[in-house]
Amino acid sequence: MAGTPTIASVADRAGVSIATASRALHGHGASPRTAERVRSAAAELGYRPNAVARALQSGRTGQIAMIVPDAANPVYARMTSAVQHELAADDRQLLVTQAVEPAAVAAAIARFGPSTIDGLIVVPLRPEQQVLEALERSAVPTVVIGSLPEGAAQGAVRADSRAGVRLAIDHLVSQGARRIAFVNGPVDTTPGRQRLEGYRRAIEDAGLEQDASLVVAAADFTHAAALPAVDELLDRGVDFDALVGANDLIAFAALRALSVRGRAVPGDCLVVGMDDTELAQIAIPSLTSVDLGAEARGTLAAEQLLASLRGDADAIAGAVVAPRLVVRESSTGMEPR
Amino acid sequence: MAGTPTIASVADRAGVSIATASRALHGHGASPRTAERVRSAAAELGYRPNAVARALQSGRTGQIAMIVPDAANPVYARMTSAVQHELAADDRQLLVTQAVEPAAVAAAIARFGPSTIDGLIVVPLRPEQQVLEALERSAVPTVVIGSLPEGAAQGAVRADSRAGVRLAIDHLVSQGARRIAFVNGPVDTTPGRQRLEGYRRAIEDAGLEQDASLVVAAADFTHAAALPAVDELLDRGVDFDALVGANDLIAFAALRALSVRGRAVPGDCLVVGMDDTELAQIAIPSLTSVDLGAEARGTLAAEQLLASLRGDADAIAGAVVAPRLVVRESSTGMEPR
DNA sequence: CCTCGGATTGGAAACGTTTCCAATCGTGCT
């Protein structure tokens, strides 16, 4: 009585059966008159359907989970945001969990059973066996953002890291750079591997000299981890006139290290980052960056997942998002603004 | 049969009733021998309890929702992260929704009924009537982060914005600043109002001259909205030797505007931000900032909510988190690093 | 050997919804 109104109380008040009340509210198969009566009864009582009961009956919860490596990295914040926006249009909620270690990712995947969520979006940094197995075992439709190893059955929504690095290199070359350093993230990650590959090929194709001492890898895709890596590069004393960071955070670490050593950017050294996070516009000098389409990837992943949930069996086909170079102050001689 | 195993299949396999199986798994009131048998049956079948069914029966979903103004602002990312960390320890999931307009916030509050979530954390920027009413009406335990108007029944977990601005001003004064500009966010928000108040009092207490032309307000707590505001301040031609941004993003807008006009930071003008986001350490020069305890607020809010859910009626008492000044390059003459 | 009591167990209700199926109603046609 006193408790929150259920469909039974609505039916009662409208003088119809529970079945009819349900149909009336669902807008399906009830006569206009009863429908109206039920609706007004519901409104008077302030009835709100119990989502849990509905989920139990229908087998669908209306919730999608997403597993990201690092919620603090703005690029994932944007990706998550794009997914959320897409899901909201379909009246679904997003659960975001952070997990980067393969074991933690696998555990997170396993934890979300079909009774909790309708679908899953995973952003694995290191697609190890463990993660793949968890994905196989997972009973819910899943979209992967990032690369899967060859064997994977599913498609994945990916950035084209190689092309992205190439954009950066080509741009720097066009600005007159000849010796371009590369500060990578860990090479045991998919992005790390691909960006290194992209760097090597682009350097080669540009006809520049391959020099291993121009390349260094941070222990992590974070600013803190990149600082010592950049220091190491600078300590080598090798000469370079431009630098690409595998990441905006890494590029900022480079800016700092260069500034400490008195090298002006863009005056003495051009710098390009990747991901085109908000940081890039905010910084001084603003950072030229390669937009790898974080938002687009999020949107595509959400779209494919939703299509799959709507019954389109082949919806999760994966996609490759083309990179886009955003030129700012750090790679040009222009005065700020 | 083929479907996912239910407790019925487990009971079947263990040769006991459903009730016994439930008790055995719940670890309560079953004999050790049967408990063992049921557990191994469950393990063999790979049984995973259906969260939805459990939620329907128990009336608890294990989910907490959080409504934040701007997921892209790193300060909220950190706050959310802290909440999530706290909830994970209690085996609960976090749903994050973004809403800034009062109507949207109210709608979001209303949308989460007790059947969806066990508790709610709201971060309202503008605590208007609409939002308060939605909070009143909400049937789930709710913790507010930020200030509520006087009338509010509940406590809230708050930053001490006034004290925070005072820390910044006092620090700047100790560094020799005498004319301190203030770039605020919108004054119709709680933080905006309080920070302005803090600024005025601190200036007065420091024995400095109050000068309304040193104060300007951005339309928003974002970098983009702050740029024109800072330009306006600079166009006034009023002299100042230090500047406080109500926000790190605003402070960065100031850094840019100053740099465009050729004023060196910290050489010609000291700058302090607020929130102590990661940006502050990454930027060059690194930004002195007042940490308003975003993480602490998130943690406290989560703790109080959890305690309340555990039955402690007075758990949601609110709290005030003390600010902390983090001095970096932008407000001192020190060489970077 | 019988009885009592606690420990353990099973049946069944309950949570709130959707949906299948059968029953009823009203209408139009012959």
Added chain:
DNA sequence: AGCACGATTGGAAACGTTTCCAATCCGAGG
């Protein structure tokens, strides 16, 4: 008027779990 058919309705099952309550079991004590 009688019949058939579609539209509408109500009863009841089902989703998977927890938990109340009664029944059963077992051992101990008389």
